[in-house]
Amino acid sequence: MRFVVEVGDMKVGGGDDLLLTLALGSCLGLMVYDPAVQVGGILHAMLPLSRINPEKAQSNPFMFVDTGVPALFKALYDLGGHKTRMIVKAAGCGNPLGENEMFKIGERNYTVLKKLLWKNNILLESEDVGGSASRTVYLELSTGQTIISSKGKKWEL
Amino acid sequence: MSQRKLEDIMAEVRSFPSIPGAAVKLLTVLDNPDTPASKIEETLRYDPGLTANVLKLTNSAYFGFPAKIGSVRQAVTLIGTKRLIQIVMLSCVSAVMDKPVPGYDLPPGELWRHSIAVSVAAEGLVKEQSIPAADEIFTAALLHDVGKLILGGFLKEDIKKIELAASRGMSFEMAEHSVFETNHAEIGALILKNWSLPLQIVDAVRWHHTPDAAGKTNPVLDLVHVADVLSLMIGIGVGKEGLQYEPSMAATRRLGLKPIHLEKVASQTLERINELSDVFGSK
Numbered sequence: 001m002r003f004v005v006e007v008g009d010m011k012v013g014g015g016d017d018l019l020l021t022l023a024l025g026s027c028l029g030l031m032v033y034d035p036a037v038q039v040g041g042i043l044h045a046m047l048p049l050s051r052i053n054p055e056k057a058q059s060n061p062f063m064f065v066d067t068g069v070p071a072l073f074k075a076l077y078d079l080g081g082h083k084t085r086m087i088v089k090a091a092g093c094g095n096p097l098g099e100n101e102m103f104k105i106g107e108r109n110y111t112v113l114k115k116l117l118w119k120n121n122i123l124l125e126s127e128d129v130g131g132s133a134s135r136t137v138y139l140e141l142s143t144g145q146t147i148i149s150s151k152g153k154k155w156e157l
Numbered sequence: 158m159s160q161r162k163l164e165d166i167m168a169e170v171r172s173f174p175s176i177p178g179a180a181v182k183l184l185t186v187l188d189n190p191d192t193p194a195s196k197i198e199e200t201l202r203y204d205p206g207l208t209a210n211v212l213k214l215t216n217s218a219y220f221g222f223p224a225k226i227g228s229v230r231q232a233v234t235l236i237g238t239k240r241l242i243q244i245v246m247l248s249c250v251s252a253v254m255d256k257p258v259p260g261y262d263l264p265p266g267e268l269w270r271h272s273i274a275v276s277v278a279a280e281g282l283v284k285e286q287s288i289p290a291a292d293e294i295f296t297a298a299l300l301h302d303v304g305k306l307i308l309g310g311f312l313k314e315d316i317k318k319i320e321l322a323a324s325r326g327m328s329f330e331m332a333e334h335s336v337f338e339t340n341h342a343e344i345g346a347l348i349l350k351n352w353s354l355p356l357q358i359v360d361a362v363r364w365h366h367t368p369d370a371a372g373k374t375n376p377v378l379d380l381v382h383v384a385d386v387l388s389l390m391i392g393i394g395v396g397k398e399g400l401q402y403e404p405s406m407a408a409t410r411r412l413g414l415k416p417i418h419l420e421k422v423a424s425q426t427l428e429r430i431n432e433l434s435d436v437f438g439s440k
Binding site: 047095096 | 386401414417420
């Protein structure tokens, strides 16, 4: 089955599923995969910290990096995934041009992600982050193959 | 060569469809705050499609009126003329803005979703910051990218040149200008001028990527500028050019914005966009 992960959402699956998420601008796309049991998921988080809107974080933890990332890992544990085998990849976190700090939400999303992963002893296998391009990500759950498509080109992450 | 292209673009501006006559008429009627509800009802009666849409929107979750509103007269009394203008504009431009936009690689419905997103985000900023902004903000935000509908076709033809210009790191509307001697903001303003929309709306559209070049500062313009970049960042209506626009420091300073304001508004925007676009049956 093919599942589209909307902005501020997460989907997990396994077997023959294909997950994809479109138009990552400053949002974080986090792809996590356990090859031993062939389960994985994508999180499409919009903002770094849930404390700016705790009520929203309660109803939708996937909107924020600090609440969405733990929720994605937990969902994969429930499917039989194991932390030590997880392959973690990041995409998105772009920024508009110029030096206006206010609009560096992408940069802040990335910083919060790195902090979370570091605290939990998890390393990123690969990443395609920053810049001003919009990205689409495909994650094939039978193989874990992760493809980025951006500006009419495709490559493996 | 480039001169001829500019002439072709301007010819398309001249032949661009106008908004329905009832809408223009109604906007003039609504401009006068003393217009009785019966006059508005009379104007709408000649356009049953528009009337139906107005009632559908009025009863949508977005506007959140607890009681069901069954007639235009009731709508005018209950929601006031400001909201009614917004609703009429929404109904009138949805058909135009719903189209796919080649060149910018926007699938059907995506420009429309982006337009709604910018309106919702701009209104969110107004509320968050208690900015005294004119009622025009919603309509200006809704129409800010209408020029893309014309320039998209030309962009597609000259995409190599545009990409080369854009790869030098300049903002995308500058890349457009370097190839066409105009950009989608300017074209949008010309369309709206032909529609006889108020100057404040035309100007906000004209300068939405370059508010500091407008000569005269205006919160409506600054808000459309900020809300536009924010909507692209959260991936709504983000096309081939990605985030290749430069947010103005001066505009955010004039609005007194801090990072937390932007993030808070972003967190509230998604749901409201869905409430509005649900009415139109798109995603």
